[in-house]
Amino acid sequence: MTSLKKWTSALLAAGVMLGGSSVWLDHSVQAASVTSKVSAPAEVTLKSGGKTLSQKGLLQNGSTWVSLTAVKDVAGGTLKYDAKKKEYALSAANNTMRIVKSDGENIVYVNDYYTPVEAKLIQGRLYIPFSAMRDYLGVQGDWDVKTKTLTLSKVKQNNIVVKSATTKVTLKNATVDIKYPQVSGLANANAEKAINKVLKDESDAFVASFKNQIKEIGAPEANRPYGFQSSYVVTYNENGVLGLITERYEDYAGAHGMTTRTGHTFALDTGKALSLDDVLQNNASMRQTIGKKVGEQLEALGGYLDGYKGLNKDQDFYVTPTGIVVFFQLYEYTAYAQGFPEFPFTYKEILPKGSEPFSNVSADK
Numbered sequence: 001m002t003s004l005k006k007w008t009s010a011l012l013a014a015g016v017m018l019g020g021s022s023v024w025l026d027h028s029v030q031a032a033s034v035t036s037k038v039s040a041p042a043e044v045t046l047k048s049g050g051k052t053l054s055q056k057g058l059l060q061n062g063s064t065w066v067s068l069t070a071v072k073d074v075a076g077g078t079l080k081y082d083a084k085k086k087e088y089a090l091s092a093a094n095n096t097m098r099i100v101k102s103d104g105e106n107i108v109y110v111n112d113y114y115t116p117v118e119a120k121l122i123q124g125r126l127y128i129p130f131s132a133m134r135d136y137l138g139v140q141g142d143w144d145v146k147t148k149t150l151t152l153s154k155v156k157q158n159n160i161v162v163k164s165a166t167t168k169v170t171l172k173n174a175t176v177d178i179k180y181p182q183v184s185g186l187a188n189a190n191a192e193k194a195i196n197k198v199l200k201d202e203s204d205a206f207v208a209s210f211k212n213q214i215k216e217i218g219a220p221e222a223n224r225p226y227g228f229q230s231s232y233v234v235t236y237n238e239n240g241v242l243g244l245i246t247e248r249y250e251d252y253a254g255a256h257g258m259t260t261r262t263g264h265t266f267a268l269d270t271g272k273a274l275s276l277d278d279v280l281q282n283n284a285s286m287r288q289t290i291g292k293k294v295g296e297q298l299e300a301l302g303g304y305l306d307g308y309k310g311l312n313k314d315q316d317f318y319v320t321p322t323g324i325v326v327f328f329q330l331y332e333y334t335a336y337a338q339g340f341p342e343f344p345f346t347y348k349e350i351l352p353k354g355s356e357p358f359s360n361v362s363a364d365k
Contacts, residue, residue, distance in 0.1 A: 041065070041122070045149040048074050057150050058127060064143070064150060065120065065127040068099075074152045075139050088126055093138025093155070094162040094234045099126060110136050111164060112179060112231040113247055134321055136233070155321070157237045158268060160185040162244075165200070167207055169228075173220040177229045178203060181244055191271030198273060199246070202262065206230060206248045217252060224253035235263075236319045239358045241274070242266045243319040260329060261340060263318030267361045274361065276315045279324060281360045286350055287311065294326055294343045303338035305331075319357075323347050 044057030044064055053073075058065040068090050072079040077092025086101040098109045099119045106119040106126075117132045130150065133139040142151040160183055167178040180203035186192035210228050220226040229249045236243030244264045251257030265274040280286050291311040298308050317326045323346035328334070334341050347357045 042148070045147065046070055047149060047151045048153065053152075055125075057130075058122065059148065064130040064141075065122075066130055066133060066141075066150070066152070067125045067127050069125070070152070071128070071133050071137055071139055075133075075137050075154055077137065090137065093136070093157060094160075094237060095136050097128075097132075097136055099128075108132075110233045111181075112177075112229070113233040113245070115233075135235070138237075140321075155238065158240060158242065160237070160242070160268065162234055162237075162242070164232075165203075167203060169207060171214070171220070171226070171228075173222050173224075174226040174228065176227075178207060179231055180246065181232045181234070183242065186268055186271075188269055188271065191267075191269060194271030195242070195266050195268075198264070198266075199244075202246060203230060210250050213250075213252070220253065226253060227251040227257065236265075236321060238321065239356070239361075240268050241319070241358045241361060242268055245318050256336070258330065261316070261327070263316055263325075263327070265317075265319050267358075269361075276311070276317050276324070276326075278361070279317075279319065279358070280350060281352070281355070283350075283352075290326065290345060290350065293345075297343055298328075298333055298341060301334055301338060301341065303335035305333055305335060308333050320344075324350065 041058040041060040044059050046053040046055060046057050046066065053070060055067055055070045057067075057070070068079055068088060071077075072090055072092065075092035077090055079091075080089045081087070082089070088099045090097045090099075095110050098112075100107045100109070106121065108115050108117040108119050108128075115132075115136075117128060117136075120127045130141055130143075133141065133152075134155070138155045138157055139152055140155050141153075143149075144151070162181050162183050164179045165182045167180070169176045169178060180199050182196050182199065183192055186195075206228075214220075214226070227249070228251070230247060232244055232246045234242070234244055242265070246262045246264065247259060248261075249257055249259045265279065266272065267274055277287065280290075288310075294311065295308050298304060311326070315326060316328060317324050319325075323344055325342050325344045327340050327342045330336055330340065351357065
């Protein structure tokens with residue numbers, strides 16, 4: 001990843017953290033980052049499979065932290081350390097979380113997708129927030145406030161594999177790194193083919209687009225290099241449904257690069273791409289309610305540019321283990337520095353009482 005891409009990603013993440021909220025952000029971590037008082041961490045007992053783990057978690061400023069090794073053991077994943085790159089890589093639940101030491105900070109990526117997750121090195125161990133375990137690595141936790149005990153367990157996920165595919169593109173004076181997700185292990189071969197086609201077509205369209213743009217504006221030069229990168233992250237893999245975010249970044253040596261994101265939600269039994277209406281079980285009233293709440297929060301943002309008239313027909317969104325996140329593109333309604341405005345809604349908020357997520361979708365469980 002180029003330093004420019006890293007800087008741009010960090011700026012966008014800061015915009016999201018300061019503006020719209022996200023279910024992916026550990027709010028207690030945000031609070032700790034803006035306060036001058038930081039309390040000493042207290043130990044948290046970790047349990048899994050009916051046993052007490054030898055490692056301890058940490059509780060600091062209202063946020064629970066768990067070591068990468070403990071998460072790896074519960075998730076059944078792999079943890080590697082590259083001393084030359086000063087990089088940890090934890091692979092689990094179809095995601096690889098990389099934590100890179102850069103300029104004195106721990107930068108967290110998932111499948112090369114930049115995340116605003118904070119990582120801390122404490123007494124020789126690397127810790128991540130409890131929320132990041134559930135969001136990215138397929139480990140959930142049950143918190144007992146009285147005993148300060150966190151019971152960890154592996155999330156039951158769909159039995160599929162999501163791997164990174166690459167497209168090789170060589171451009172002089174340009175960095176090109178194209179990665180996109182491909183799925184295998186589905187019971188329905190036609191569904192698998194349909195999902196993979198959507199994801200590959202999107203990547204191919206991105207490559208074709210920046211090649212055409214180069215023809216129009218001219219080739220990059222040694223002192224003005226271009227950059228093109230794409231990445232993805234798995235956001236949900238349960239109940240016969242797969243959720244992903246794909247991201248594309250392009251830099252034509254201007255003031256800053258541009259990033260676009262797409263949320264994908266697929267029913268694994270049919271390969272159908274689910275819309276926001278599908279997830280809401282075609283509840284028009286709830287769609288209007290969400291649209292109104294999003295508008296109120298959007299207009300309250302400091303970088304709001306005006307123009308919001310309700311959710312789009314094909315509204316951008318993605319699904320997570322706890323709910324949905326409605327989002328908008330850069331410059332769509334807000335200034336660039338605002339990042340991608342995100343607005344989370346829990347399944348409990350948006351679904352009929354007693355209804356389970358995706359219960360209306362016939363899918364392999």
